[in-house]
Structures are given as structure tokens and as C-alpha cells.
Amino acid sequence: MVFSLVNNQEKKYTTKIQSITNFSNLSVEMREAADLIKSNEVVAFPTETVYGLGANAFSAEAVSKIFQAKGRPADNPIIVHVFSYEMFIQVTSEIARLDLVKKLQKRFWPGPLTLIVQKSNQVPYITTGNLETVAVRMPNNPIALALIRESNLPIAAPSANISGSPSPTTALDVFEDMNGKIPLIIDGGKSEIGLESTVLDISNPVKKPIILRPGKITQSEIEECLGTEVEIFDISTLKTGNGEVKARSPGMKYRHYAPKAEVELLSDFNSFKAMFNEKRMKKDKIGLILDNKYLSRLKTESLLASDVQLYHYSTLEEFASNLYFKLREMDKKQVSVIIILFNETTGIGKAIQNRLLKASTKK
Numbered sequence: 001m002v003f004s005l006v007n008n009q010e011k012k013y014t015t016k017i018q019s020i021t022n023f024s025n026l027s028v029e030m031r032e033a034a035d036l037i038k039s040n041e042v043v044a045f046p047t048e049t050v051y052g053l054g055a056n057a058f059s060a061e062a063v064s065k066i067f068q069a070k071g072r073p074a075d076n077p078i079i080v081h082v083f084s085y086e087m088f089i090q091v092t093s094e095i096a097r098l099d100l101v102k103k104l105q106k107r108f109w110p111g112p113l114t115l116i117v118q119k120s121n122q123v124p125y126i127t128t129g130n131l132e133t134v135a136v137r138m139p140n141n142p143i144a145l146a147l148i149r150e151s152n153l154p155i156a157a158p159s160a161n162i163s164g165s166p167s168p169t170t171a172l173d174v175f176e177d178m179n180g181k182i183p184l185i186i187d188g189g190k191s192e193i194g195l196e197s198t199v200l201d202i203s204n205p206v207k208k209p210i211i212l213r214p215g216k217i218t219q220s221e222i223e224e225c226l227g228t229e230v231e232i233f234d235i236s237t238l239k240t241g242n243g244e245v246k247a248r249s250p251g252m253k254y255r256h257y258a259p260k261a262e263v264e265l266l267s268d269f270n271s272f273k274a275m276f277n278e279k280r281m282k283k284d285k286i287g288l289i290l291d292n293k294y295l296s297r298l299k300t301e302s303l304l305a306s307d308v309q310l311y312h313y314s315t316l317e318e319f320a321s322n323l324y325f326k327l328r329e330m331d332k333k334q335v336s337v338i339i340i341l342f343n344e345t346t347g348i349g350k351a352i353q354n355r356l357l358k359a360s361t362k363k
């Protein structure tokens, strides 16, 4: 027992961070990354949403290494990333609603939309957390697409963070969580969107399509594309009578996206201010996150103490792309509580709110 503990903590790999600028032709660096995928090793790579921790989706051995590196619960299924529609067909079977699939792919792929469909026999159950369905997306990032193309395998990839913590949006964020656990991190700069893809379940032919995780692609954009109503799974209704969380998508039941600091989420300025005062009285080291438009109110009420870590933003897109990075940064500054003022639900605001609600779930 003690033995296996020691083994788990051992650094298995010397983790290399490699930037790849030449992905149009097959460069040496890209070949090295693709060879690792082909030999069932794990490679972290950039996507337009967040960094992914990738491995051959068809190999149970390769996918088990992802679970090990992340410390991920085995019932949490992994998104499979494909390069082409032919590859999509390889991982799925019996697409009950091919018409819907085609419309969605035409409009949103490559891009931050993950589709849940029936899995093919080639996809092992470890990839899908024992489900008959599989989550698939085509990422809109040249490095990600080149890696899948060159390894010629669908790549299973969750976000490249330790299970439960904020997703990484830079190669260095990945390094912090994965140093010694994987051989290679491909550096593609900062993730553009900063929040994970929208997850849409279309696997049940007699039910309306349902969004299991909101993302940049919104409910109304999907409804407009399909010309039908689309449901959205609201995490505020997740709790059952005994306080347990009802999980529709297995990943929904865990505290997620969370920094080490406690997160307090408030929806109006007065309660935000009251919380700030309460925490200041306790001499907590505080991080504050809020929209620029409230800054002047904070200042005029001379609330800003010098040791407060402040992040303010001017657009929702800017907030989305910096959120995880700022949560990680505040942890490094060792704040004990992060107080966030947020109440937007339009556009990507819905996805931001979803992540904030989960990050503020008490441990």
C-alpha cells in the first residue's frame, strides 16, 4: 500500500514544453507529438477553448493514462476530438438524427460545440465512462487539428488540469498541474475563448436536444441553426431533497473549475460589498472580480485596500478568456477568498455563470 503511494508521487516523465510554429507541413516537432500519441502516451495540446490532455481514444491503455495524470473519477467520460467527418463516423454508430448532426457540424465545426451521440464498438468504455454514448468535437485550432491529422487517430482529451481545478489556458498552467506526469506539452499561446465547449446531447431520438454544459455557442444559436427547441440543463436545479446532486452528465456532480481559495459569488453590488466588508473584518486575504462599470463605486466608497487582488473586465468575452487564468493567479498570490460579482446570462455570460456556480460550490 505504502509502496503504491510512493510510486504515484514519483515523477514518471521529464515534461517538455514545445512550441510548434510549423504545423502546415509535417515538422519534426509535430512528428514527435504524433508519434507519442501513436505509441499510447499522453500529450497536452492547445485548443480554442482550453488546453486538452490528449491520448488515443481507441486505446484503453492510453486513455487510462489520462485518468491517472488528472486524478479523474472513472465515471467521468472524455470528449473525443476528430479531424474530419470520416473520423467522426469511425467513433459513432447509428446516428439517429443525422439531419441534426449535419446541420450542427456544417454551422459550428470546427468549433466549440461537443455532440453526444451513440458510440461505435471501436471506442472503449473507459473513454465514455461506461456509457453507450460518446462526446465528439472538432476543435478550431490549427495545432490541435494537425496533431489529430498526423497521428491519424481520434484523440480523447479532457481539459489538462488536475481534476476539479480551473482549466488551463496557457502551456505554463498545464505544466503546473502536469509536470512529471506526461512527456510533452505543446505550447500554442493563450487559449482564445478560455471556457470549455458547449456540450449538446442529441443521442436520444425521442427527446429534444439538450445542452448539458453551456459554452460560447449559445442555446439560441443552436435553436436558430436547427429550427427546433433546445433545452438547457440548469445546474441550479441539480440538488435533490437530500442534498445530493442529480447528474445528467457525469461531470456535473463534482466541484469543478475551482481554485484553492474559497469562492463567494454574489449577484448584486450591495451584497458583494457586504461580503467584502465581512471578509476584511476577518483579515482574510481577498481577491475581487467584477465588471469595470462597478469600479468607480468601489473606489468612491474607498473600499479598495492595497493588499486586495483585483481583476476587472470590460466585456464578457474578455472575462471568459481570463477567468481561469485569474483564478490560478490569485491562488499563487495566496488569497484565502475570491469574491465575485456576476449576474449576466446573455451570450457567453450563461457559460461564465455556470462555471462560477460550480467553482463556488462548497467543498
Ligand code: TXA
Pocket (backbone or CB within 6 Å): 047, 049, 050, 051, 052, 053, 076, 077, 078, 079, 112, 114, 116, 128, 131, 133, 134, 135, 139, 157, 158, 159, 160, 195, 196, 197, 198, 199, 212, 213, 248, 249, 250, 251, 252
Ligand atoms: O472545450 C472542451 O470541451 C475541452 C477541450 C480540451 O476540448 N474539453 C473538456 O473536457 O472540457 P472535460 O473532460 O473537461 O469535460 C467534458 C464534459 C464533462 O462534463 C463530461 O461529463 C461530459 O463532457 N461528457 C463527456 N462524454 C459524455 C457523455 N457520453 N454523456 C454525457 N456527458 C459527457
Ligand code: MG
Pocket (backbone or CB within 6 Å): 158, 159, 167
Ligand atoms: Mg474539465
